[in-house]
Amino acid sequence: MGRLFGTDGVRGIANKDLTCELAMNLGRAAATVLSNNARRRPIFVVGMDTRISSEMLSSSLTAGLCSVGADVYLLGTVPTPAVAYLIGKYKADAGIMISASHNSAEYNGIKMFSGDGYKLPDALEEQIETLVLDVKNFGENKIGADVGKVTYMTNAAKDYIDHLKSTLPNSLDGLKIAVDCANGSASVTAKDLMEQLGADATILFNEPDGININEKCGSTHIEALSKYVVENKMDMGVAFDGDADRCLCVDENGNLIDGDQIMAICANDMKERGRLAKNTVIGTILTNLGFIKYCEANDTNFIATKVGDKFVLEEMLLEEYNFGGEQSGHIIFRDFATTGDGELTAIQLLSLVKRSGKKLSELAKIMNKYPQVSINVVVTADAKVKFYTNPVMKKAIEDAKAKLGDKGRIVVRPSGTEPKIRVMVECSEESLMNEVANEVAGVVEKELG
16 A cells, blocks of 8 residues: 555545645646656546535646646536546546545545546556655646646536436336435436436435535445335335445345345346356455355355455456445446446346346345444554554454354454554354454554554
8 A cells, every 4th residue: 555545546634634735746646647648638537526625626636737738627526436437438538536435524535547447556556656755757837828728527417327327228117215325426416317217216315515425324324214215115225425436225124235235136137147247256355255155155256356446346357357346335337337336336226126026125135144343443554554564463363263263254454545444353153253353453452553
């Protein structure tokens, strides 16, 4: 992990860690590295979520891009996957999204995409980071007619919605659903998308005010959606995060259907229709054991990567796989998208529910989900690095693995987006699971907290 880039771009508290100066320099560096040696001046599409700081950082980033001669197409507020899609639609050289995804409003982030719509590989991020940390190597400041031009793309949300609609073979008529927009990017697209597809959709948490993004709503706070679905006798509910690149669901009984369960339902459907490339699904080291057991029982190949949807995608590209994702709801349908897309996931699942004629709760029975607990311990940035070499931590993790035996597993890792060490344990015995998780989290707190 670099000094600036984590598993999903550059992220931190806006105007403290992620300053206007840093955003401007990231723009200058990105234009220098990602221009693809274009003979014409490079074009960048730039989108943002609904945070109060997004306009500020967008202005700084745009200034940096234009200062070294890149033209900027400003998309306004759109989901992250819209940026990835519109790079190709608008024939741009790269794209940048300003968002801190599921984090609270004081955070913000900068995610970058190459000209093919994929998140940047580590090598390109390192090149950009090197330039930012050594500003002497930026491209020269342009003057006169060579300064980059800004264009406001007023149809960005519509163009993205039209793309999503084109992926469905049928309408969603007859489905009664609730949609939680997390007061984020989906607030500008979800209502029109669901209405145009014919769903009877109630749109919740779609009144962003700059500071209420992800606040007691969205995919990280599913309780309100669950309650609403049950009280109003709806078929199901879908919840997005702040930039709508992930989706979680609740069934008609209000039970959470997470990313692993969504993947099991969709993978089974794709396999039955002969559309699961190489009979393989890509997940991560955090994919629930129940999903792995599902794959074993259904003669489906499973490959695990590091945590982060960009690593899932990299594995998919290596062997031309077309389906994968994360428990958190970052799911990639590579036949239609180059990155995790919450709204795409939602309508693909809704379409499947309608075609099957089954309740979501019934479809979810295809996978037996193992009990799982995650404990996040707040640490400093230095402690995240020391985690890898701390001998007491190593011994605690080995002892935990021995204690779990073949009943479960443990994964302990530094967060790629927050100042935390994450302890995840899953086990067929819930009491043992909690015991082991608390023991290891206690060691993390003592050694690194």
